[in-house]
Amino acid sequence: MNKWVKISLSVLLVILIIFIISITILKIFSSKTKEEEKDKSAYNLTSVNVMKELDLYEEINNHEYSKTVEVLLESNNFKKEYLNYYYDIEYKNITNFSTIINRLLDKNYNSEEINYITTNISDNINIILNMDYINILAYKDITNFDISKIERYLSYQEENQNYDLATIVTYVNIGLDKEGYSEYTTYTTEEALNDLTILVNKYHKLPDDYEPNDLVALSYNSGYTYTLRREAATAYEELVSAALLDNVIIYPFSAYRSYNTQNKLYNNYVARDGVKAADTYSARPGFSEHQLGLAIDVRSNTLLDNLTEKDYEWMLSNSYEYGFIVRYPKGCQHITQFMEEPWHLRYLGVELATKVHNSGLTYDEYYDLYMK
Ligand SMILES: [Zn+2]
Known part of the structure; x- marks a missing residue:
């Protein structure tokens, strides 16, 4: 055989062998990959x-x-x-x-x-x-929902099926599922002194010895001196002037009251009407906004201890501009736990009083929803 033919055949043979080996390797490799894929799970x-x-x-x-x-x-x-x-x-x-x-x-x-x-x-x-x-x-969607009170929500809901769930939550948070004065938190003197917005009601008490440190006398003088905390007193004078421009003439008939004064007042009412009745219109000592020095009772020119309907309407629509809200409005006794007191104003500052006014809520509700 020709030498060149021999070499060519050998080379061809080698190429053929390499080709066969390659195919075999590829086959083995690809079948292995398939096997592996079968086991390729995202799980551990x-x-x-x-x-x-x-x-x-x-x-x-x-x-x-x-x-x-x-x-x-x-x-x-x-x-x-x-x-x-x-x-x-x-x-x-x-x-x-x-x-x-x-x-x-x-x-x-x-x-x-x-x-x-x-x-x-x-x-x-x-x-x-x-x-x-x-x-x-x-x-x-109930932002003030508190899971720790779930049992109370459920039992209050059973007793008050006419209320929607948001109302149930707010009322229970306020404490309305429990008798007023039965469970309450007591503020520290520092809290009461430093925060003009604190909520005082049958579930939030002031220390017995709490006294504001910046009481000032109002300009109105009837032989008795009425006092409020400085900021509230200034705002009150502005309120009186603004009301006067609208022919609404108001006078104070009670402002700051100490714990002892409230104690005497409440006990007199109890002696006269009994505890149950007294509790509907007079706060027990320590539970009165008057002890804060941020509440004032106002009367109309013609009345001794009340506001005329016209003057009450004026207060409802305008007092917030001077930082006051009507704290116990008509129709809210089931929330405030006090009978309506059109004459009782609470100072909160213009910003907060405006928000409370615009919300249409009592301060008890507003406090639970937005102040905690
Ligand atoms: Zn009052």
């Missing part, structure tokens, strides 16, 4: 093993990856019947997440409700876990 090894045991490998991997499913599988708390709920539950980094999720599902909460609970009330999930199912999403 532990959860893959558990899902294989449960014969759920295909089903779970055909679904979008869920951290919640993975955590449930890993923790050995996975319940097959809850799988479709797990997919829609957002994973939250909270202690005992998987146990909590199952307990909530056991109580018939759905995924949306569970997401709300673990997002918004994660610090108080025990409260939810210790009670029967409640329609938790009904409270979703």
